[in-house]
Each structure stands twice: as structure tokens, then as C-alpha cells.
Amino acid sequence: xxxxxxxxxxxxxxEVSISGAKNAAxxxxxxxxxxxxxxxIENIPNISDVSLIGKILQNMGAxxxxxxxxxxxxxxxxxxxxxxxxxxxxxxxxxxxxxxxLLGRFKKAKVALPGGCDFGVRPIDQHLKGFQxxxxxxxxxxxxxxxxxxxxxxxxxxxxxxxVSVGATMNIMLAAAKAKGKTVIENAAKEPHIVDLANFLNSxxxxxxxxxxxxxxxxxxxxxxxxxxxxxxxxxxxxxxMCAAAATRGNVLVKNITPKHLEAITAKLRxxxxxxxxxxxxxxxxxxxxxxxxxxxxxMPHPGFPTDCQPQFASLLTTxxxxxxxxENVWDNRYQYINELLRxxxxxxxxxxxxxxxxGKELTAAPVKATDLRAGVAMIIAALCAKxxxxxxxxxxxxxxxEEIIAKFSALGADIKKVVIEExxxxxxxx
Ligand code: EPU
Numbered sequence: 221x222x223x224x225x226x227x228x229x230x231x232x233x234x235e236v237s238i239s240g241a242k243n244a245a246x247x248x249x250x251x252x253x254x255x256x257x258x259x260x261i262e263n264i265p266n267i268s269d270v271s272l273i274g275k276i277l278q279n280m281g282a283x284x285x286x287x288x289x290x291x292x293x294x295x296x297x298x299x300x301x302x303x304x305x306x307x308x309x310x311x312x313x314x315x316x317x318x319x320x321x322l323l324g325r326f327k328k329a330k331v332a333l334p335g336g337c338d339f340g341v342r343p344i345d346q347h348l349k350g351f352q353x354x355x356x357x358x359x360x361x362x363x364x365x366x367x368x369x370x371x372x373x374x375x376x377x378x379x380x381x382x383x384v385s386v387g388a389t390m391n392i393m394l395a396a397a398k399a400k401g402k403t404v405i406e407n408a409a410k411e412p413h414i415v416d417l418a419n420f421l422n423s424x425x426x427x428x429x430x431x432x433x434x435x436x437x438x439x440x441x442x443x444x445x446x447x448x449x450x451x452x453x454x455x456x457x458x459x460x461x462m463c464a465a466a467a468t469r470g471n472v473l474v475k476n477i478t479p480k481h482l483e484a485i486t487a488k489l490r491x492x493x494x495x496x497x498x499x500x501x502x503x504x505x506x507x508x509x510x511x512x513x514x515x516x517x518x519x520m521p522h523p524g525f526p527t528d529c530q531p532q533f534a535s536l537l538t539t540x541x542x543x544x545x546x547x548e549n550v551w552d553n554r555y556q557y558i559n560e561l562l563r564x565x566x567x568x569x570x571x572x573x574x575x576x577x578x579x580g581k582e583l584t585a586a587p588v589k590a591t592d593l594r595a596g597v598a599m600i601i602a603a604l605c606a607k608x609x610x611x612x613x614x615x616x617x618x619x620x621x622x623e624e625i626i627a628k629f630s631a632l633g634a635d636i637k638k639v640v641i642e643e644x645x646x647x648x649x650x651x
Contacts (some may be wrong), residue, residue, distance in 0.1 A: 228604035389405060406435055466512065
């Protein structure tokens with residue numbers, strides 16, 4: 221049983237370098253299935269979600285080798301199955317990208333329903349609607365495995381998404397990249413990782429236009445060549461350290477980022493009175509100059525404020541006097557972590573999609589758990605600001621998405637370590 225142990229009170233100062241984007245990597249690695257030659261993917265974050273998707277590809281027959289700490293060589297040419305139904309597949313949300321990639325390559329796919337972070341119902345109806353319009357019959361086997369088959373005939377189509385969905389947009393792009401003819405995705409999501417996936421596919425010879433706008437046009441091609449490709453920096457990891465710098469009233473240079481991807485986060489921090497200075501590939505977040513002001517946040521698809529930074533900002537706002545209101549507009553149920561913040565003395569009430577934060581009350585250490593990935597880092601941020609030593613459990617969620625989180629926070633001056641707690645002690649405590 222591993223825990224993070226964080227003693228609060230230290231302001232964060234110094235520099236932190238951001239890794240490659242998790243949500244780009246977990247789409248680009250399965251996208252290699254579509255390629256007719258080996259690829260090398262660089263700036264891959266060293267996180268458990270990436271190891272898992274690499275293992276899934278290996279189990280399907282791909283050769284997957286770590287070239288160095290942040291590069292993977294993947295030879296997909298020996299993949300000889302369109303089935304991915306192991307427990308590994310169930311273990312991560314992004315395994316749904318196997319559906320689009322396998323459908324594009326084999327014109328059929330059989331993939332276990334995805335797991336991943338739990339914030340209520342996470343439907344994939346829009347993915348399936350897209351595949352059906354491309355010509356695939358779809359059925360659900362035993363409530364657990366999705367079976368797609370377009371009987372050899374994957375054909376471009378006009379697809380209007382009823383909700384703006386990152387996963388559906390990327391999944392349809394994957395299948396359509398090798399479909400016959402032209403696909404148009406309307407009401408597409410515009411996140412930076414969508415542009416990154418399109419750039420990756422185009423570098424291999426795909427013909428995709430409009431990624432980053434709400435209409436994406438894809439002309440299918442027969443052959444995709446092997447490439448070396450470097451993944452974009454992680455917008456949400458960057459936003460997390462920016463938020464932590466502000467919450468501790470520190471001054472941190474966040475390096476290896478694309479400032480344009482962080483505009484919504486930068487705007488909110490500035491509204492709160494934080495100085496944010498943008499450089500070409502870094503931002504400085506300085507919260508030492510003046511007392512911070514409360515603010516309201518509404519999460520939206522890109523370029524709106526990202527839902528994946530919502531919990532981190534909730535922790536920050538508990539430290540700022542006054543009433544701040546968060547409106548979670550993307551997910552139905554992304555407030556499970558609020559109970560954990562309440563244990564630390566935060567004053568927050570939740571009414572449907574709103575979290576009303578009465579900030580400025582001192583947080584105190586308490587045993588808390590990571591209820592999901594971003595909720596987990598929100599606990600770290602709260603613990604950095606709290607009086608005393610906080611133990612955070614369920615840290616496997618955090619390690620799914622943050623590379624070297626202990627080393628990065630420690631280098632900024634945080635008092636944080638990972639400890640192993642004996643199971644027996646745990647059981648006695650719970651008895
Ligand atoms: N939705 C549907 N039908 C669908 C798909 C989505 O109704 O077929 C709804 C969802 O229920 C949700 C909204 O549309 O209310 C947006 O969901 P989306 O499909 O955009 O989310 P996702 O692709 O499953 C990705 C990220 C999430 C991030 C969301 C939103 C990956 C692997 N996951 O999920 O990241 O919150 O986009 O930006 O890319 C995280 O990194 O912590 C994380 C949860």
C-alpha cells in the first residue's frame with residue numbers, strides 16, 4: 221500500500237519541466253496500429269497509462285521498445301489480430317482508441333469496454349455513431365466487449381457529433397484516415413491533442429484538414445509510412461504546476477510548454493491577481509506580489525477552461541478569501557474529491573454542477589484519498605497549503621498521469637515523499 225506524504229507550508233520556487241501530453245500519447249500510440257511501417261514516438265511521458273497501452277500493443281503482436289526515457293519505437297507490422305479484450309484493455313479509458321485504429325486497419329475490431337477514472341456515466345455512443353456512419357455494424361457482447369465489423373467496406377461519411385467529444389473526434393479520425401473517400405466531422409472537439417493526432421497522422425501521409433476547428437475533413441488513404449514524431453507538452457500537467465505555484469504563493473518557471481494551450485488557465489490566474497509572464501516555450505507564475513482574489517470558473521471544451529484542471533483550481537480557491545463558484549460543465553459527476561477537501565477543513569458545498577467555495581479558511585492535514593487522477597493532484601495542492609502532514613492514498617490514480625511527480629514537486633521545495641505502508645498495519649487500523 222503506497223501513499224504520498226505531504227507536509228504543508230512550503231512555497232514553491234524554481235523551475236519545472238513539463239513532460240509529453242498524456243492524452244495525446246494514449247491516442248498516438250494506438251494510432252501507430254494504422255501505420256504500414258515502424259514509428260518512433262518521442263516526448264512520451266513515463267507514466268503507467270503509457271506503459272499499459274504499450275503492453276496492450278505488444279500483446280497484439282507489435283514490437284514496442286523504449287529507445288530512451290521518453291521515446292518509444294513501435295513496429296506494428298506484425299499485429300495479426302483485431303481483438304483486444306484482455307484485462308489491460310479494461311484497465312484504461314483510452315483503450316477505446318483501439319476501436320478506431322483496428323477498424324481503420326482490419327475493417328473490424330473487437331475491444332473490451334474501457335475503464336479509467338470514474339466520474340459517473342462515460343458513454344461512447346458518439347464514437348459508435350461515427351463508426352456506424354463509416355459503415356460498421358456494432359454490437360455489444362455480454363455487456364463487456366464491443367464488436368465492430370464493416371465487412372471490408374469502410375467508407376467516408378458526414379458525421380455530426382451531438383456532443384463535443386474529444387474521444388469520439390479522435391476515434392473517428394483514426395478510422396477515417398484509412399477509409400475509402402471523404403469523411404467530415406462536424407461539431408468536432410478542438411483540444412491541442414486533437415491537432416497533435418492529426419499532425420501525427422498527416423506526417424505519415426494521411427490527409428486531414430481542419431483539426432483545431434469544429435469541422436474536420438479527412439480524405440482516406442491506403443498507405444501510411446513510418447515516421448519519427450514528437451508529442452506536444454502536457455497542457456494539464458503544466459496547468460497543475462501553475463496552480464500549485466499560485467496556491468502556495470510561490471514563483472515558478474514552468475518550462476517545455478506551449479503557452480497558447482494554457483490561455484484559459486493563464487487568464488484565470490491573472491484574474492486572481494497572479495502575475496503570469498509568457499515566453500516562447502515557458503511561463504512564469506508569480507503569486508508573491510499581492511493577495512489573491514476569488515474567481516468563478518466554468519469548465520468548457522477547448523478553448524474554454526479545461527475540466528481536467530477543475531479539481532486543482534478548487535484546491536487553489538480554498539486558499540483565497542471570498543466565495544468562488546465552479547461550474548463543471550463537461551462531466552456530470554466530477555466532485556467526488558470535494559469530500560476529501562472537506563476533511564481538510566475546506567468549506568465547500570455542491571449543488572448539482574456547482575461547487576461553492578468559501579475560501580480563506582486554514583486547511584489542516586487529514587488522511588485523504590485520490591478519487592481520480594486530477595482529484596489526486598488536487599489533494600497534493602491542498603496538502604501543500606495545509607497545516608501539518610497529509611497522507612494521500614490511492615496514489616495509483618496519480619501515477620497514471622504524472623511523470624516523476626515526487627521529484628518535480630520536491631525540486632520546487634515541496635516536502636513530499638512516497639511511503640510504503642505495511643498491509644497488516646492497515647488492516648489492524650481498519651478492524
Ligand atoms: N460524451 C457523450 N457521448 C460520447 C462521448 C462523450 O455523451 O460518446 C460526453 C461525456 O459524458 C462528457 C462529454 O461528452 O460529458 C465530454 O467527453 P469526452 O468524450 O470529450 O471525454 P473523453 O474523450 O472520454 C477526454 C480525456 C479526459 C477529459 C475529457 C474532456 C482522454 C483519455 N481523456 O476524455 O481526461 O476530461 O476528454 O476534456 O483523453 C484526464 O486526463 O484526467 C481525463 C479524464
